[in-house]
Amino acid sequence: MLSENSSAVPVPPGQFRSTLPLELDDPVVTVDEQAETHEPSSDENPSISYVVQKGDMLSTIFDLLHISQSTLYKLMEADVNLLALDTIQPGHQLGFNFDENGLKQFIFRSGLTYKVVFDRGEKGDFEFKEYIEKGGYRREIISGTVEGDLPRSMKRAGARIAEAYQVTHLLKERMNFRSHLRAGDKFQLAVSRQYVNGEYTGSSIIEGFVYDGAIRKQSAFLFDDNYFDAEGESLEKAFQRIPLAKRYRISSSFNPKRRHPITKMIRPHNGTDFAVGIGTPVLAAGDGVVSRVIKHRYAGLYIEIQHNRKYKTRYLHLSKAYVRKGQKVSRGQKIAASGNSGRSTGAHLHYELHVNGRPVNAMTAPIPVVQTIPRNKRGAFKQQVALIKSQMAEQLAQAEKQ
Ligand SMILES: [Zn+2]
Known part of the structure; x- marks a missing residue:
């Protein structure tokens, strides 16, 4: 299990350790089910692990280990469809396995649940596999009353502060958190929290929230990956399906099982390619904050937008960016001009659209484009709301007994 490895041999930040605690287990979940089984590295090879510290860059870490720049480029080439290595952060764990030809295997781990293993193939190129620890989600019900602001009242009742902010973000179009709140207002939260070996991973999914106030009643329920009020009206701002002013021909579709035509290695295509000429305006798919504007050797100039905790979009091979990191953008805003930068065949x-950190097919994924629950799903939605509400009522009854 991932967390056993990470806790068994703690590596001090910024120091290399010469026995690799990151040995490979069977993946709990591989994203690519077609992937071949993994051969663990043999014991006689020297192995090194490293915990990223503040100010570290991948290139300097590689320099210290005398790993060539061309090897780093090959890793980046494999990473072009993942872009996991562009934002290494303090606390991320790196693992290295070598053989007589140099770096044989590179392991990137972030948090308790995410690991990517890059393996060198016969032609010297790297192939990656992602390992995601699913962990177990446990639904918990939290009940409380307002005293002061809502996040702090929720925290006092047992919610995590990040969960409380998710709730206020979700309801920000519907509620004014100053004028609508009264001391003594009641609220209930249904939240599913992820645990791996009993340890909370930091991932929480808000499943329901009911606010019962003196002057305001409001609720939010998760259904089909989107949030609705109890009447089935969407709480989230809509996305546009295509980040362009009109429909263009799709030259390559989303395909997680794509193989490289020559090397036959799995090179997932985590996005949708539109055949647009250089200079075509690229539009933000939804409201959000620009989280990356990066020039990448293979992805070219690219932009990433974080829309909320759940949705992220990426726009690659651009010729020009009209936004900078940290900037707020709104749906339909011109953020860039398309291009042919990086490694691109034309x-x-x-x-790319990512939902909860996973790339999905942006052309078919259930993004909030709907404003209300469609008629044929009304029954299922009502059942889901009734289930959450009964669990909330049960929790309240038990709390009152004590
Ligand atoms: Zn593409």
């Missing part, structure tokens, strides 16, 4: 826009 002018096109490569567009």
